[in-house]
Amino acid sequence: MLFNSLDFAIFLPIVFILYWFVTQRNLKLQNALVVIASYVFYGWWDWRFLSLIVFSTLVDFTISKQLAKEERKRYRKMLLWSSIIVNLGFLGFFKYYNFFVDNFVQAFSFFGQSIQPNTLNIILPVGISFYTFQTLSYTIDMYKGKLELTKDIVAFSAFVSFFPQLVAGPIERATNLLPQFYKKREFNYAQAVDGMRQILWGLFKKVVIADNCAIYANEIFNNSADYSGSTLFMGALFFSFQIYGDFSGYSDIAIGTSRLFGFNLRQNFAFPYFSRDIAEFWRRWHISLSTWFRDYLYIPLGGSRGGTGMKVRNTFIIFIVSGFWHGANWTFIVWGALNAVFFLPLLLTKNNRNHIEVVAKNRYLPSLKETFHILITFGLTVLTWIFFRAENIEHAFQYILDLFKHPGSFLLPGVYLQYKTIIILLFFFIGIEWMGRKHQFAIEKIEYVFRYRWLRNAFYISLALVIFLNTGGKSQEFIYFQF
Numbered sequence: 001m002l003f004n005s006l007d008f009a010i011f012l013p014i015v016f017i018l019y020w021f022v023t024q025r026n027l028k029l030q031n032a033l034v035v036i037a038s039y040v041f042y043g044w045w046d047w048r049f050l051s052l053i054v055f056s057t058l059v060d061f062t063i064s065k066q067l068a069k070e071e072r073k074r075y076r077k078m079l080l081w082s083s084i085i086v087n088l089g090f091l092g093f094f095k096y097y098n099f100f101v102d103n104f105v106q107a108f109s110f111f112g113q114s115i116q117p118n119t120l121n122i123i124l125p126v127g128i129s130f131y132t133f134q135t136l137s138y139t140i141d142m143y144k145g146k147l148e149l150t151k152d153i154v155a156f157s158a159f160v161s162f163f164p165q166l167v168a169g170p171i172e173r174a175t176n177l178l179p180q181f182y183k184k185r186e187f188n189y190a191q192a193v194d195g196m197r198q199i200l201w202g203l204f205k206k207v208v209i210a211d212n213c214a215i216y217a218n219e220i221f222n223n224s225a226d227y228s229g230s231t232l233f234m235g236a237l238f239f240s241f242q243i244y245g246d247f248s249g250y251s252d253i254a255i256g257t258s259r260l261f262g263f264n265l266r267q268n269f270a271f272p273y274f275s276r277d278i279a280e281f282w283r284r285w286h287i288s289l290s291t292w293f294r295d296y297l298y299i300p301l302g303g304s305r306g307g308t309g310m311k312v313r314n315t316f317i318i319f320i321v322s323g324f325w326h327g328a329n330w331t332f333i334v335w336g337a338l339n340a341v342f343f344l345p346l347l348l349t350k351n352n353r354n355h356i357e358v359v360a361k362n363r364y365l366p367s368l369k370e371t372f373h374i375l376i377t378f379g380l381t382v383l384t385w386i387f388f389r390a391e392n393i394e395h396a397f398q399y400i401l402d403l404f405k406h407p408g409s410f411l412l413p414g415v416y417l418q419y420k421t422i423i424i425l426l427f428f429f430i431g432i433e434w435m436g437r438k439h440q441f442a443i444e445k446i447e448y449v450f451r452y453r454w455l456r457n458a459f460y461i462s463l464a465l466v467i468f469l470n471t472g473g474k475s476q477e478f479i480y481f482q483f
Contacts, residue, residue, distance in 0.1 A: 002477065003253045004207055007044065011037075012257065019261055020187050027184050031158045034181075034261075038163035042127070049125040052090060057160045059086050060135045061153060064142045068149035076143060083139040091132045094125055096328045127167035129325060133292055135160050138174035140296055147174055155181035164257040168250045168478055170268040170288035177265070185262030194444065195259030200463055201443045202252025207467045209429050210245030211476045212422050213238040221389055224399050230415040232403045238419075239389045240382045241426060244273065246479045247286070252441055271437045273381070273430075274359050276373035278342040279352035281381060289325070293318050304347060311347060316340045326388075331396055335387040342380055358438050 002008060015037045023030040043050050063083045070076050138159070141147045150156050159178045165171075220227055220235030227235070248269035255265045272284035282290050298318045304311050316337065323336020346352040359374065360366040366374065383400070390396035416423065435449055436442030443459075450456045 003250065003257075004203060004471070004476070011041065012260075016260060024185075024187075027182075028152075028154060030185070031152075031154045031181055034158040034163070035154060035161060038158070038161035038166060041163040042161065042166055045126050049128075052125055052128065053131060053161055056087060056090070056132065056135050057157050059083065060139050060160075061150075061156050064139055064149055065151075067139070067142050080139060080143045084136065087132050087136050091128055094128055130169050130171055131160060131166060133171050133289075134174075137171070137292065137296070138178065141174055147178075150178060150182075152182070162258075162263075164254040164261075164263075165251075165265060168247070168254070169286075170251055170254065170265055171292055172265060172288070177263070180263050188262065191259050191262070195256040197443055197446075197460075198252045198256030198259070198441045200256075200460060200467075201441055202249040202254075202256060203467050204463050205245040205249030205252065205429075206478070207476075208425065208470045210242045210249060210479075212425065212470065213242035213245065214476070216419060216422065217242050217389070221399070224395070224402060227402075228415065229403050229406045230410045232399060233410065234416070234419060236382050236386050236389075236399075236403070238422070240273075240378075240385050241429075243385065243388070243479055244269075245429075250478045255441075267440050271358075271433055271442075273378055274374055274434065274437055275377050276355045276359060276370060277346055277351070277377055278339065278380060279346045280355040281377055282339070282343065283356075289322065293322055297321065308348065312344060315344055315347060319343065330393050331387045331390050334393060334396070335384050338384045338387065342384075361438070 015033070018033055019030060023033050039050055039053075042053065060083055063079050067076060067079050070079060138147065138156075142149065155178065158181050159172075159174065162172070162177065217235055217239040220231060221239065224232060224235070251268035255268070258265045266288065268286060268288050270284040270287065272281050275281035275284055298314055301314045301317060302310050303314060306314075319336040319340035320333055321336070323332040323334070323339075326332045326335075343352070346354075359370055386399055387393075387396045390399060433442045436444060436446070439445050446456055446459065450459055
């Protein structure tokens, strides 16, 4: 079920009414409703894959019960690794089986050997990368003693399958989300209104910004050999805003929907395109995944505590694994490696934490120096997104070569005028994001911009109207469903 579909527009009010008016008096029943609603939401794509969520839930619930009773270090490690192997085994099979088989064949072909492997027509279950990491966080934190055992299978099932963030995050930690299922929730009008605003802005990001940018990005990337350098630049630019609007839009809708039901999820995007260096970008982009890898991979490997060699090794590991998490294609691995290359100089010179506070915190506009750093960082990010979007490595390198083949074409105004509508939309979008950069989402404190209620209401209605006019009767899938 898509957030931007008629199905969800019908589904959400039904669940909301049942949640607050039928099951409110019974916490167990309320949690059970969350589980049922989540399974319906997920099963809307393919009910057969519900078995994977149920299996993952039962595996980690059972292992955690054993961890709570076991005191011997050796057996606790065995239990932990059982959870890791089972969860990553399922993820690896569905997501990477054919990738490894194909590369195995190519490796043998390089040495003149020909083999006929068995490849499978495997369908990637939607959201498996997200809920796998979510359940693993529970088992790992249980092993580390950061969590107490939950004996409530209903609450644990609701945590694993919570429908607002089930398919594309944020990847919630058990330490944050699971305890919220133990407490009685009271309807909070202000929180619900805030949630509706965040849903509205998320839909605007997805339907108006991402989906319109996708039209041009897909056309340019799919026919890149036919276009000039300036058009290829616009294609990379459009994809950069497509993936940001698409993914952060999903996170906004997920977080806003959660607020309607009395839950607080953590911010997943903190205006990353206003970052002043790559380190700041990665503190602001897909925060739930970045911090997951930091806490469960980077720090256990030694983090940045060791010598230069260890720092370089750990940085490349975390970025390459992050790239591989996104998909079974060498383009994602190169994308991760490039980000590691851009990040390492900051780490090695101890400048990776220079920009903790939001840019121009107490000013309306950035300084010239800040503007320059933002543009450089954004330019490097756009460059890496080319590998993320390209069909394969050859396509990515050819795209970049063609991008700079005819530099004179960048001076032709006609190239940009054909995209004037979407460019105007992007300037409006960037302006609103800039004004709201200090908050959880761009229009959270819109009253600072529109002092009068009627102006704010007019703004909300205008956003809703633009969203409706841009749907075109079709619901476009979110990019991260494929990851």
